[in-house]
Amino acid sequence: MGLTPGYIARRLLLYVLIIWVTASLNFIIPRFAPGDPMATMIGRMEQQGARVENSAAIIAEYRRMFGLDDPLWLQYVKYLGNLLRLEFGYSIANFPARAMTIVARGLPWTIGLLTFTTVLSFVLGVVLGALMAWPRSPGVVRRLVPVAMVLAAIPYYLKALILLYFFAFTWAIFPSFGTEQIGRVARGFTLERIGEVIYYSTLPALSILLSSVGGWALGMRGMMVTTLGQDYLMLAEAKGLHPARVFVWYGMRNAILPQVTSLAIALGHIVSGAVIVELLFSYPGVGYRLYQAITSNDYPVIQAVTFILVVSVATAVLLIDLLYPRLDPRISYARR
Amino acid sequence: MAGLAEQVLTQVRTLPGGRLARRTARVRNGPLVVGVLLVGALVVLGLAGPLVVGTAGLQLGGAEFRVPPSAAHPLGTDTTGRDVLTFLLHAIIPSLVIGLIAGGAGTLTGTALGLLTGYLRGPVDTVVRTAADIAMTIPSLAVLVVISAFVRTTSIELMALIVALFSWPYPTRAIRAQTLALREQVFVQLAKLSGRSEVAIAFLELLPNLLPYIMAGFVGAVNGGILASVGLQLLGLGPRHVPTLGLMLEEAFNAGALIRGLWWWWAPPTVVLAVLFLGLFLISMGLDEIANPRLRRQRIGGAP
Numbered sequence: 001m002g003l004t005p006g007y008i009a010r011r012l013l014l015y016v017l018i019i020w021v022t023a024s025l026n027f028i029i030p031r032f033a034p035g036d037p038m039a040t041m042i043g044r045m046e047q048q049g050a051r052v053e054n055s056a057a058i059i060a061e062y063r064r065m066f067g068l069d070d071p072l073w074l075q076y077v078k079y080l081g082n083l084l085r086l087e088f089g090y091s092i093a094n095f096p097a098r099a100m101t102i103v104a105r106g107l108p109w110t111i112g113l114l115t116f117t118t119v120l121s122f123v124l125g126v127v128l129g130a131l132m133a134w135p136r137s138p139g140v141v142r143r144l145v146p147v148a149m150v151l152a153a154i155p156y157y158l159k160a161l162i163l164l165y166f167f168a169f170t171w172a173i174f175p176s177f178g179t180e181q182i183g184r185v186a187r188g189f190t191l192e193r194i195g196e197v198i199y200y201s202t203l204p205a206l207s208i209l210l211s212s213v214g215g216w217a218l219g220m221r222g223m224m225v226t227t228l229g230q231d232y233l234m235l236a237e238a239k240g241l242h243p244a245r246v247f248v249w250y251g252m253r254n255a256i257l258p259q260v261t262s263l264a265i266a267l268g269h270i271v272s273g274a275v276i277v278e279l280l281f282s283y284p285g286v287g288y289r290l291y292q293a294i295t296s297n298d299y300p301v302i303q304a305v306t307f308i309l310v311v312s313v314a315t316a317v318l319l320i321d322l323l324y325p326r327l328d329p330r331i332s333y334a335r336r
Numbered sequence: 337m338a339g340l341a342e343q344v345l346t347q348v349r350t351l352p353g354g355r356l357a358r359r360t361a362r363v364r365n366g367p368l369v370v371g372v373l374l375v376g377a378l379v380v381l382g383l384a385g386p387l388v389v390g391t392a393g394l395q396l397g398g399a400e401f402r403v404p405p406s407a408a409h410p411l412g413t414d415t416t417g418r419d420v421l422t423f424l425l426h427a428i429i430p431s432l433v434i435g436l437i438a439g440g441a442g443t444l445t446g447t448a449l450g451l452l453t454g455y456l457r458g459p460v461d462t463v464v465r466t467a468a469d470i471a472m473t474i475p476s477l478a479v480l481v482v483i484s485a486f487v488r489t490t491s492i493e494l495m496a497l498i499v500a501l502f503s504w505p506y507p508t509r510a511i512r513a514q515t516l517a518l519r520e521q522v523f524v525q526l527a528k529l530s531g532r533s534e535v536a537i538a539f540l541e542l543l544p545n546l547l548p549y550i551m552a553g554f555v556g557a558v559n560g561g562i563l564a565s566v567g568l569q570l571l572g573l574g575p576r577h578v579p580t581l582g583l584m585l586e587e588a589f590n591a592g593a594l595i596r597g598l599w600w601w602w603a604p605p606t607v608v609l610a611v612l613f614l615g616l617f618l619i620s621m622g623l624d625e626i627a628n629p630r631l632r633r634q635r636i637g638g639a640p
Contacts, residue, residue: 267475
């Protein structure tokens with residue numbers, strides 16, 4: 001059946017809804033939270049008045065930008081307008097940088113880390129899971145199931161702590177924190193630069209990889225076992241096809257499809273976990289900047305990071321959902 | 337109910353893999369047993385431990401700072417002179433309570449929503465399903481961070497309820513899917529013919545059949561609740577006056593326990609949390625097998 005206009009329209013509507021809901025939550029929460037954070041924010045800026053020049057002008061700019069004297073609905077409309085231009089105002093902790101500038105600086109690091117680990121763990125996990133279900137695999141591979149369970153069950157951040165202790169403290173192979181050094185690294189795509197990035201990214205990537213591989217392997221194994229029980233597989237074997245061909249083209253190809261759906265569902269969790277991993281390794285992505293913003297009550301940056309994270313995940317999920325019918329033409333998108 | 341179970345069993349036996357399923361009808365549910373043992377051991381430790389060690393070790397400056405494990409302090413002391421073992425034992429139950437509240441609230445909401453939308457369908461179903469899709473796509477931690485940053489959480493109960501905002505979509509979807517399948521069954525038609533109200537059918541006829549799914553969803557939600565709450569605590573967004581495993585990790589990490597080699601401070605909460613997560617994971621896997629006979633068949637097929 002493939003991509004019908006109705007399906008695309010519904011997916012796009014969901015995409016817009018996700019972003020709108022997040023934006024609205026970001027608007028509502030500060031205004032209904034106790035203690036009037038807006039006043040706190042202005043107060044903080046005034047406290048910094050001694051150090052920051054033009055503080056009065058900044059406060060005036062804030063009042064104008066947030067339209068604090070406007071009625072609530074007008075504030076909301078203006079707020080949504082600002083979001084469309086990705087305008088979150090100034091960072092409080094790192095004035096005069098704009099909140100969006102701080103997020104933009106961290107975004108390549110996070111997207112790089114997550115793309116690399118997600119793609120690699122998905123591929124590794126799917127192959128491993130398929131092998132774990134394949135009766136012809138060596139016994140060692142099939143005995144990896146409990147290992148995969150332990151890896152999948154223990155969250156990223158606990159593995160990050162263990163890796164950090166052994167690799168950064170006990171053996172001192174990798175650095176325990178990265179931001180300070182990373183600022184001094186030469187810009188551009190020099191060999192030295194690439195080496196440095198690998199040096200600072202290995203441990204965060206490893207702690208995410210170890211967890212994700214286990215999860216994908218378990219999921220794939222379950223699907224593969226079901227697929228291997230199908231009649232067409234028996235027929236393929238009876239025809240005398242090469243076992244490798246049966247494994248890849250008759251088994252894996254069909255078992256992998258539900259895994260793609262799981263990937264779309266898991267993306268939000270992957271990003272949530274990565275935020276904590278970045279903090280533990282002081283990895284200079286948006287997660288670490290979120291942590292810094294929390295510790296310094298830098299609300300504009302907190303909101304900017306949150307919004308960008310949600311938009312990124314929603315976009316990735318939308319892409320997967322739009323690609324999926326091309327992968328699996330059996331799927332019917334008629335209303336269930 | 338017995339009729340339904342028999343019907344399901346017959347269906348399973350006539351499926352292509354039915355031969356296998358019959359051969360190993362007495363399934364030993366290994367994951368469930370191991371999981372219950374792991375979590376049970378932690379609960380016993382958390383309930384009995386504090387009675388044994390007392391509260392003296394919680395005192396700031398109660399002992400020398402950063403003492404490695406010794407006879408007096410089996411797990412050493414932290415940078416403020418508290419006894420790590422005492423703190424650890426006192427932290428287990430509050431950490432579990434966070435998970436139970438968050439998971440319980442999420443499962444109750446999810447079951448009610450899933451049952452009603454799956455059974456009644458219509459426009460309410462569309463709204464709830466869309467809301468669940470939205471909540472599942474949003475990286476929950478991002479929104480939880482915003483809430484916790486503005487509403488500074490001071491109690492474990494408040495934090496658990498905030499975390500519960502994202503623990504309802506999975507139960508909702510799972511229960512809804514099962515309800516959709518169940519509502520076509522003969523006994524539901526029969527109840528309808530005998531004039532029971534829609535709500536009565538949903539809660540009295542369907543609910544008992546959904547119990548295994550509800551239990552599996554509950555354990556999963558408890559796991560997710562603890563996962564999210566420890567994450568928030570590591571970010572420094574949690575209650576600070578109640579001992580919890582998350583608070584312990586956060587304090588140890590921020591005091592540089594890792595890079596100063598104070599392994600006796602950060603390793604115990606890490607191990608306890610790892611055992612807890614593994615136990616909950618195994619329990620929900622085991623419950624899934626009970627709830628879904630197809631999974632049971634998969635597992636048997638996978639380990640011939």
